[in-house]
Amino acid sequence: MDVPAHITGTVWKVEVSVGQVVTAGEVLVILESMKMEMPVEAPEAGTVKEIRCQPSQAVNEGDVLVVLAP
Amino acid sequence: MFRSLLIANRGEIARRIGAVARSMGLRTIAVYSDADAQAPFVREADQAVRLGPPPPKDSYLDVQALLRAAKETGAEAVHPGYGFVSENAEFAQACTEAGIVFVGPPPASMARMKDKAQARALAAGAGVPVVPGSDGVVADLRGASEAAERIGFPVLVKAAGGGGGIGMAVAGSQAELEKAFRACADRARSAFGRDAVYLERYFPAPRHIEVQILGDTHGTLLQVLERECSIQRRHQKVVEEAGSPLFLDGRNAGLLERMSQAALAAARAFGYANAGTVEFLVADGEFFFIEMNARLQVEHPVTELTTGVDLIGWQLRIAAGERLTPKQQDIHRRGHALEFRIYAEDPVRFLPSPGPLNVFRPPEGDGIRVDAGYAEGGVVTPYYDPLLAKLIVSGKSREEAIQRAEGALERFEIQGLKNNIPLHLRIVRDRAFQDGALDTHFLEHHAKP
Numbered sequence: 448m449d450v451p452a453h454i455t456g457t458v459w460k461v462e463v464s465v466g467q468v469v470t471a472g473e474v475l476v477i478l479e480s481m482k483m484e485m486p487v488e489a490p491e492a493g494t495v496k497e498i499r500c501q502p503s504q505a506v507n508e509g510d511v512l513v514v515l516a517p
Numbered sequence: 518m519f520r521s522l523l524i525a526n527r528g529e530i531a532r533r534i535g536a537v538a539r540s541m542g543l544r545t546i547a548v549y550s551d552a553d554a555q556a557p558f559v560r561e562a563d564q565a566v567r568l569g570p571p572p573p574k575d576s577y578l579d580v581q582a583l584l585r586a587a588k589e590t591g592a593e594a595v596h597p598g599y600g601f602v603s604e605n606a607e608f609a610q611a612c613t614e615a616g617i618v619f620v621g622p623p624p625a626s627m628a629r630m631k632d633k634a635q636a637r638a639l640a641a642g643a644g645v646p647v648v649p650g651s652d653g654v655v656a657d658l659r660g661a662s663e664a665a666e667r668i669g670f671p672v673l674v675k676a677a678g679g680g681g682g683i684g685m686a687v688a689g690s691q692a693e694l695e696k697a698f699r700a701c702a703d704r705a706r707s708a709f710g711r712d713a714v715y716l717e718r719y720f721p722a723p724r725h726i727e728v729q730i731l732g733d734t735h736g737t738l739l740q741v742l743e744r745e746c747s748i749q750r751r752h753q754k755v756v757e758e759a760g761s762p763l764f765l766d767g768r769n770a771g772l773l774e775r776m777s778q779a780a781l782a783a784a785r786a787f788g789y790a791n792a793g794t795v796e797f798l799v800a801d802g803e804f805f806f807i808e809m810n811a812r813l814q815v816e817h818p819v820t821e822l823t824t825g826v827d828l829i830g831w832q833l834r835i836a837a838g839e840r841l842t843p844k845q846q847d848i849h850r851r852g853h854a855l856e857f858r859i860y861a862e863d864p865v866r867f868l869p870s871p872g873p874l875n876v877f878r879p880p881e882g883d884g885i886r887v888d889a890g891y892a893e894g895g896v897v898t899p900y901y902d903p904l905l906a907k908l909i910v911s912g913k914s915r916e917e918a919i920q921r922a923e924g925a926l927e928r929f930e931i932q933g934l935k936n937n938i939p940l941h942l943r944i945v946r947d948r949a950f951q952d953g954a955l956d957t958h959f960l961e962h963h964a965k966p
Contacts, residue, residue, distance in 0.1 A: 453868065454868050454869050454870070454899075455869070455870070455871050455872065455899055456869065456871070456899040457899060479899070480869040480871065480899040481861070481862070481869035481871065481899055481900075481901065481902055481903040482901065482902045482903075483751075483869055485868065485869070505899075
């Protein structure tokens, strides 16, 4: 499952690593935009299969940040 | 008066300060990051200096780059606007040491306001009511229970180690206190590494009302009447007005008088000069000091439009050592003004929405002023706050201002990014807003889509 950025901004922190098991609602990445920190949460439980962003990278709304496997 | 002014800010406020300064015959110097190279405030300045890349720490917060720009251009004074370095006492001190006039309060006064606990103690010492609370940290549940009994329920349990509302828990009774105390202490330990908590009286529906202060360096201190800023999201103001509906038509005149005198007393205790604002929570016919802001406020235009006092002009004259000529008895309110912060954000969930301004057409007309930081064709980047423009609407009465505002908001055309004009339209059409029944939780209960 692809987890996209819900806002345009920059990646502030990546909170998970590949292979990590996450629960629904767990924070995967924290984005920063317009002086606000916005967490990107896992929509459902799974394992982190791929991380497609790194800190300070600029991302657009809809860009895939993390891929989860069920 | 100095002859040149460097404006250490961006967007609408840099533009506005520049316009006032040029009208006084000053040479204006803009500073900008790469994200703002094409912005109106840069184009309109007499001179412009690049600070660095877009992130604020590499540009508008870079004290050394700002000082360098001021020296290179021979700027005699620096206006910091709001945000960025405006409340940085070290920057103010560095300007003073470099022989550059800092347009703001004396650095010593800024230092006194910076620490919230110290500011609160100073205000309380000057006889200004502060939010009742525990004297510092409570050691254990028993200490919390004793403090809560003294303060009165409901109480707010807050983490001493941090901010941003993290860990805050409300308790309505002794029975609820244990749960709130443990929840807050646990949250504080995991977030800040220490479980120290303190207590404050909780107000379920307070109003946020503030008093504008203007003081010169010769001991004259004026209060330039109140503003109400209760409509907020995430503790940031969305709509402001002058005067407060709480005091319209001479209502609650005693409360307003006491609050205005308290604001002057607080400003005196801080040794204040220049423009500043004393913020209060108002609930149940009482008022409580929150903090004093040592700078120009975003919402200063509603005061300018209803009192005729040119706040930015006076900031510059006061910084140049001039004496305030208006007397307290000359400060009167005429009419009513509302300010709507037009944010680049989704109007329902308030999420940031940077993007291109393909269409940007602010309304015009009687009683309508727009302070915009951007122009059509510009791009709003994610690096700075979401404020696109301030729509400021005045009228002979609050009713007239609201009616005018509705029309102005309908005519405000923005395309290319999400913005909160739909939210503002819901607010001005909301019955509670029209009735002036405001509190800081207004947007949780009203103006829903």
